[in-house]
Amino acid sequence: MSHDNSSPSFLQHHFHDVKQQYETSKLGMWAFILTEVLTFGGLFVAYVVYRSWYPEMFINANLLLDVNKGLLNTVVLITSSLTMALAIWAIQKKNKNLSLVMLILTFILAFMFLGIKYLEYSHKFEVGQLPGEYYSYMGPEIAHINNPHIFFSIYFMMTGLHGLHVAIGMGLIGWLIYATAKGNLHSKYYTPMEMIGIFWHLVDLIWIYLFPLFYLIG
Amino acid sequence: MDHQHHITPLSTYLTIAATLLFLSGVTVWVSYVDLGAMNVVIAMLIATTKATLVALFFMHLLWDDKKLLTIFVMSLMFLGIFMTITLLDTEFRGGVNPEVKNPINKRAAFYDSLPLTDTHGNPVDKHGSSHPEEDEDHH
Numbered sequence: 280m281s282h283d284n285s286s287p288s289f290l291q292h293h294f295h296d297v298k299q300q301y302e303t304s305k306l307g308m309w310a311f312i313l314t315e316v317l318t319f320g321g322l323f324v325a326y327v328v329y330r331s332w333y334p335e336m337f338i339n340a341n342l343l344l345d346v347n348k349g350l351l352n353t354v355v356l357i358t359s360s361l362t363m364a365l366a367i368w369a370i371q372k373k374n375k376n377l378s379l380v381m382l383i384l385t386f387i388l389a390f391m392f393l394g395i396k397y398l399e400y401s402h403k404f405e406v407g408q409l410p411g412e413y414y415s416y417m418g419p420e421i422a423h424i425n426n427p428h429i430f431f432s433i434y435f436m437m438t439g440l441h442g443l444h445v446a447i448g449m450g451l452i453g454w455l456i457y458a459t460a461k462g463n464l465h466s467k468y469y470t471p472m473e474m475i476g477i478f479w480h481l482v483d484l485i486w487i488y489l490f491p492l493f494y495l496i497g
Numbered sequence: 498m499d500h501q502h503h504i505t506p507l508s509t510y511l512t513i514a515a516t517l518l519f520l521s522g523v524t525v526w527v528s529y530v531d532l533g534a535m536n537v538v539i540a541m542l543i544a545t546t547k548a549t550l551v552a553l554f555f556m557h558l559l560w561d562d563k564k565l566l567t568i569f570v571m572s573l574m575f576l577g578i579f580m581t582i583t584l585l586d587t588e589f590r591g592g593v594n595p596e597v598k599n600p601i602n603k604r605a606a607f608y609d610s611l612p613l614t615d616t617h618g619n620p621v622d623k624h625g626s627s628h629p630e631e632d633e634d635h636h
Binding site (some may be wrong): 317332371420 | 502504505507510511513514517518521524525528536537540541543544547548551552555556557561562564565568569571572573575576579580583584587588603604605607608611612613614615616617618
């Protein structure tokens with residue numbers, strides 16, 4: 280299919296028009312989100328199975344997590360979801376500078392999330408609240424409870440995979456900052472920003488479940 | 498040729514974000530109220546409300562072609578099937594033969610070799626005093 284001179288530079292040759300290109304991107308993105316839901320789904324199933332087997336252990340092990348840091352991370356991630364949405368809103372309104380500011384804020388908030396997570400993880404590494412056979416914490420509040428290492432296996436797997444998504448999201452947002460600043464993304468073509476936005480909101484959405492499931496039991 | 502994208506009003510984004518932050522506070526507050534088995538139900542209801550707001554407004558599913566919403570809901574339905582069929586196994590083990598249920602409730606063997614620790618993860622001797630640095634192992 281050939282294009283006349285009026286077809287925009289961002290239209291790839293294998294698409295009929297801009298609308299088809301946009302809708303294809305969006306359909307592909309949601310197919311990817313579906314695979315993401317199922318990836319995390321396996322871990323959610325593991326959580327439900329083990330929590331039903333060890334209800335008392337989950338409540339006791341949960342008390343070893345820091346609710347304040349979890350809530351702070353929730354606030355950070357929801358705010359970053361807002362700034363991501365506003366970055367798209369700004370570019371739709373042809374306000375490139377505001378869009379850049381919002382993207383940079385999103386990047387900083389993502390970094391903050393990982394920083395807080397690092398503080399939590401390093402404390403757990405220090406005291407030995409680790410997954411599986413690496414578990415060694417036998418403090419007075421947990422020593423009488425059976426198998427808390429299972430709670431920490433699931434905790435580290437789920438928050439670790441989520442943290443990996445945050446890190447990947449940071450990389451993608453970093454690229455968006457570059458592409459927007461360079462002028463490759465603008466009010467007529469911002470599909471990558473919208474797609475990465477959907478990814479970023481999914482990261483937020485998963486944390487919305489992880490937070491009560493790990494930090495707010497009982 | 499420029500198709501019309503729906504531009505969500507700024508006030509919508511701000512309202513949704515404020516609601517999400519408010520509900521996060523509510524879910525923490527309600528977790529300190531002892532409602533027994535209802536605690537987890539309420540926590541999941543609040544989380545699902547928040548997730549719905551994120552999906553419909555931030556992820557734009559409310560205004561997009563409904564095939565995208567269908568894909569997303571389908572993924573959750575398959576997760577539901579996954580979870581239900583798995584639980585049909587794991588929840589009813591031992592129903593016929595109680596012996597089958599026993600191994601999963603045993604304390605893992607490696608706990609027998611773990612020393613008791615204080616709240617900082619340092620080993621505690623039998624008299625209850627902790628000596629983190631001058632452990633024999635470090636010499």
